[in-house]
Amino acid sequence: QVQLQESGPGLVKPSETLSLTCTVSGGSITTYYWTWIRQPPGKALEWIGHIHYSGNTSYNPSLKSRVTISIDRSKTQFSLRLNSVTAADTAVYYCARGGGKVGAELYWGQGTLVTVSS
């Protein structure tokens, strides 16, 4: 059974960098798209971006200038960095696996709340 688990600070100061890691277990990290999605309190889901095992990335244009997603194949982890955060970046951040025969994100982490506040 594929499992994903987010880790990282739950509180980030404005203008600083949000960094999260997703650890994948129970399945291969090859072939699929490894995705970050967020949900601000009371708002809809927002796709942040994803990285393929090959290293190819795609980002939401609304965040592209501030986002970097990377992958560590040896550790079966992938990471999110979001620069210059503001209160608007406060959200539950999810990592997920997409692609393959299903296409959409079938497996998700439990989510982690990141609050941007001084």
Next chain:
Amino acid sequence: IVMTQSPATLSVSPGEGATLSCRASQSVSNNLAWFQGKPGQAPRLLIYGASTRATGTPARFSGSGSGTEFTLTISSLQSEDFALYYCQQYNDWPRTFGQGTKVEIK
């Protein structure tokens, strides 16, 4: 691609059926998924490929449509079905979600 869901809220009695709509601003072929969201839980994939139930999705959930118009039908609502529902297109980048339909108890 902008995904528009309607209605925003649907009030339904247990045992009744519900129909949720999702419209794409341009064709997404059949690359459309439906997710169920509950407070404190990760979204759950219900339907992909517009009409294929994901493993574990009850048969009372069915999806239809292609191109720009899609529908999620719940044939007989159970207590666990009262939740938020999101559509997502994965035909093009960036992937985009609709704003969600809340299915509440009438």
